[in-house]
Amino acid sequence: MTKTVTFMTRNFNKYDVMSIDEYIAIGGFTALKRAITMDGEDIAREIAACQVKGRGGAAYDMGKKWSQARSEKNPEKVIVCNADEGEPCTFKDRTLIQNDPFNLLEGMIIAGYTMKAQNGYIYMREEYSHLRPILLNAIKQANEKGYLGKNILGVEGFDYQIHLYSGAGAYVCGEGTALVESIEGKAGRPRMKPPYIKQCGLYNLPTCVQNVESLSLVAGILNNGDTYKSYGPADCLGTKLVSVAGNVNRPGVYEIPFGMTVREIIYDLAGGVQGDRDIRLIQFGGASGKIAPASVLDTPYTYDDLKGAGVGVGSGAILVVDERTSVIDFLTTTQQFFSHESCGQCAPCREGNLHIKLLLQKVKAGTHTASDVKLLKQIAETMMITSLCGLGQAAQSALLAAMKHFPQTFEVK
Amino acid sequence: MAKINIKINNIPLEVEEGMTILQAAKLIQVDIPHLCYHPDQSVRGHCRVCSVEVVGGRKLMPACATKVWEGMEVFTNTKKVYDTQKLLLEMILANHKQECLTCQRNGNCELQNLSKRFNLTSPKLPNVVEKLPVENNATCIVRDLSKCVKCGRCAKACREFQGIEAISYTGRSSHFKVMSAFGENLEKTDCILCGQCTAACPVGALVEKDDTDKVYEALQDPTKHVIVQVAPAVRVALGDAFGMEKASIVTSKMVTALRRLGFDQVFDTNFAADVTIMEEGTELLDRVQNGGTLPMITSCSPGWINFMEKHYPDQLAHLSTTKSPQQIFGALSKTYYPKVSGIDAKDIVTVSIMPCTAKKYEAARPEMGRDGMKDVDIVLTTRELSRMIATAGFDFAELPDDDFDAPMGIGTGAGAIFGATGGVMEAALRTVYEVATGKELVKVEFNDVRGYEGIKESEVDLNGTKVRIAVAHGLKNARVIMDAVRAGKCDYTFIEIMACPGGCIGGGGQPIKTTVDIKKMRMDALYDIDESLPLRKSHENPQVKEVYDNFLGKPCGHLSHDLLHTTYQKVDKKYTF
The missing domain is CATH 3.40.50.11540 (NADH-ubiquinone oxidoreductase 51kDa subunit)
Structure with a gap:
C-alpha cells in the first residue's frame, strides 16, 4: 500500500x-x-x-x-x-x-x-x-x-x-x-x-x-x-487517480505516481485477481476504452507507454476481467451498454450499435460467417471515423481491440 | 469574402472562405451524397452520408458541416469514402420500411435516389425496421414513422421556419424517433398543419393525406356537377412536378389538364381573392373609421388561423373576419353559382387545388358550410393534382392552352399576387387606396411589401392619414409581431401574415423540392402574371362587380356577412408547455 x-x-x-x-x-x-x-x-x-x-x-x-x-x-x-x-x-x-x-x-x-x-x-x-x-x-x-x-x-x-x-x-x-x-x-x-x-x-x-x-x-x-513534478518519469510528470475494479481483491481508487506498472497497480495496490485466477483481459479508461490481454501488465502507466501498448489512460479506469468471463461475453455486455446509451441522433452510432449487437449475438451463438466478421469490423470502423461525437467514435474501441488481440473469438467454426 | 485555395480530388480551386466542402465540391461538378442536409435549414450533420476524407484527419469529415480552410485537401472519391458512404446508406436503408412501390414518394425519394446511385442491389444487413402504426386518421398529414430516417429535417422545418416544435426528437439509440408530443395525433398538438414537414421530408415518412380517390369518385358520378378552383400559387409550381423549368407559369396548361380530367367547370381562386379584397378592404376601412379592433390582420392562410386559435387565442379579435379565398369561393359555389347556372347546390361538388395542407382542415371546419353541405367538398394539394395528371398520362408540358370558365374565372393581378408574401397586403392597398382617397392609384406596385425578408414594414398615405402596415411570413416571424401586438407595443393598422415561408408559393403542399431560391422564382412569376394582366385592382374585376350587383349587394353587406365572413375560437391543445 x-x-x-x-x-x-x-x-x-x-x-x-x-x-x-x-x-x-x-x-x-x-x-x-x-x-x-x-x-x-x-x-x-x-x-x-x-x-x-x-x-x-x-x-x-x-x-x-x-x-x-x-x-x-x-x-x-x-x-x-x-x-x-x-x-x-x-x-x-x-x-x-x-x-x-x-x-x-x-x-x-x-x-x-x-x-x-x-x-x-x-x-x-x-x-x-x-x-x-x-x-x-x-x-x-x-x-x-x-x-x-x-x-x-x-x-x-x-x-x-x-x-x-x-x-x-x-x-x-x-x-x-x-x-x-x-x-x-x-x-x-x-x-x-x-x-x-x-x-x-x-x-x-x-x-x-x-x-x-x-x-x-x-x-x-x-x-x-x-x-x-517530483513524481513520475520526466515525460509524464505527476500523479493520477486510478479506479481499479472488476475481478480484483481490493477494488478502489488509488493515487499513483505516473510510471508505476499496470502489474503493480493490479497486484500490489488492488490486491491481485480474485482466487489468483488468470487475467482474461484488462480494459483501460472505461467502457469506451480499449482492451488488452495480460501481456500489458508490465507496461508503465503513462500516456505514451499505454498508447504504445495499444490502450490508453482515458478516464483512469482499470477493469480487470479474469478467465471466468469469455471475450465475447465481455463484448456483449459492453455492447449492451452502448446500445442503451447512444443518443441516437447520428446514423452511424444509432444504426451501427444495433447491427453490432446482432452480429455479436451470432458470434456468441457460433453461427457467424466470415463475411459477418468482416462486416462487424467494417461497421465498427465506420462508427469510429464518422460518428458525430466521442461516444460513437469510441463505442467500438473494445471490439476493435478484441479483434486484434483475441482473433480466436471470431474464428468461423 | 476572402478567397482561399483548396484541392478537391486533386483539382485545385479557389473558393470563398466560409463555404462548406459540400458547396465547394459543386464547383467541380461533384454532388457529394447527402440526406439530412437541406439548403434552407441549419446544419446538424446527423446522417453522416456526406462523410469525405480530409488529408491529415484521422476521421472522415461531414461535408455538409465542414467549412473549407486554406490548404485543405479533400477526397470524395477514395475507396474509404465510397465504402463508408455506402455502408451508412445501407444501415439507414436497413431501418427503413421499404414499401417503395406503394409509397407516395416512389420516384421522388431522396433515399431511393441514393440507393440507386450507390447500386445497393445486394444489401448485407438485415432489415431491422420497427413496424409502427401509420397515423393516417388526420385531415391533412399522414405519418409513417417506420419510414422515418431520423434526418430531423421535418423537426427543423417546424422549429426554424415556424417556431413551433410540434415534432421533435424523442428516445435514444435505436428508439430515437421524431415524434409529436407524447406521440399524440398532430391535430391535438401545437401543430398548425402547415405541412412544411411534409415538404422537408426526404422520404415518405410525412406526406399529405391523399384525397385523389374522392375526386375520382365524384368525377365518375353522373349525378354530380364537379367544379374546381385553383389557388394563385399552384400555377407557378405545378410545372416543377413535370420537370419543366422551375417556376414556369402553366396556368393555361393546368386549365386544360383539369378539364380533360373531367371537371365540369374550371374556376379561378384568383376571382375569389379579388372578392376577399372587397370584403377585407371594406372591413379594414370600417374598423379604422368606427373604432374597431386594430391592427387588423389578414385571415387567408389557414395555417396562420390555426396558429392564432392555438397559440394566441386571446388575440383573435385582430383577425379579419373575412374568409379565405378558398372558402369565399366555396360559399359562392354553393349559393351564387347555383343561382347563375340553375344547378342544384346539392349536386355540386366543389374541389380546390391548393398549395397547402392546412386548406384541407379549413374546408373541413364545421362552420364552413350550410344546409348540411360543405362549401368546399374536397381539397387537393398541388402534389396530389400532379399525381392525377401523371396517372392520366398527360404530357403536361405539351398540353394546349385553355381559359378559366365564367362566372368565376377572371382574376386580376391583385388576386394573382395573393400567393406570395406581401401579395395580399399589396392587393388590399390597391383597392383601399382608391376607395379611401377617391383617387386613382397610378403606380400599383408597393415594393416595400415585396420580397423574401421575414418582416416587412411600410407606411401608406391615405388622404393625409398615415397608415402603418407590416407583412410577415413564416410563423417564427409572425410570433415576433404577435408578441408586440399582445404587449400593445405595435402601431400598425394592418398586418398581413402567411404561415409558410415565402407565402403560399412555399406552401406545404407544393411540389417537392422547394428551396428559398425556387420560392423566389415563383414569387417573380406571380408578379410577372400580375404585370401581364389588363386589370390589376380587385375592384375592377368585372365578374366581381357582377357578383355584387346581381347577388351579394355590397361588400360587408348582409349577405356577405352571412356567406363570406367567419368566426374564430380558441382551440385547446392536449398538452401545453
Missing part, C-alpha cells in the same frame, strides 16, 4: 467536509490567495509546466486549454466542472467530491479567476445525488466566507458564482456539448462541432469544461508544483 502517493488525496480524512473552517485550518484557499496576486497567464503556465493533461479522458493539455480559454474575447465566460463520471468502472471523481469538496471548489474558483469567468457549473451525474448536500454546503459556506460572490477576496471585479446541476443520468451527457445542452434544459444530445464549446458553449458563451480530477489538481499545483 505504500506505493500510493498523496498529492491529490492529501486532504482526505484531514478535515470535516461540511466545514470550511476546518478546510481553511489545514491550509485551504492558500492557493487561491496566491492565484489572485498572479496574472492568469502565469497560472496557466504553472499548470503547463506540470504537464497536466485533462483527466476526463481526452487528455488535452490543461495549461494550453486554460490559455486558450483566457484568449477568448467574450466578456462573459463559463467554467464547467464535468462531474458526470459516466464511464463504467470510473469512480475517482466521486472520491474527490466525497473527501475533498473544498479543494475542488478552490480549483474551480482559480479557474474562474484565470479565465475571467462569471459563472461555474458543476454538472454532477444524477447517480451521485447523495453528494449534493456536500457540494451545496461547500458552495454556501464559500459564499458566506467571501470565496464566492462579488469582489472575491477584495479583488475588484472578481465576481464569480458556482452552481450545481444534475442531469437525468445519460452517459452521453459526459460529452462536453451534450453536457451543456443538458444544463440548458434540453435533451442531452451532442452538438455538432464546430462551433467548439470553448468558443460557443453553455448559453452560447465561451465555455471551459474541466474534469473533477483536473480541477482538483489546481490548488495543489499552485501550492506545491515542485512536489507534483
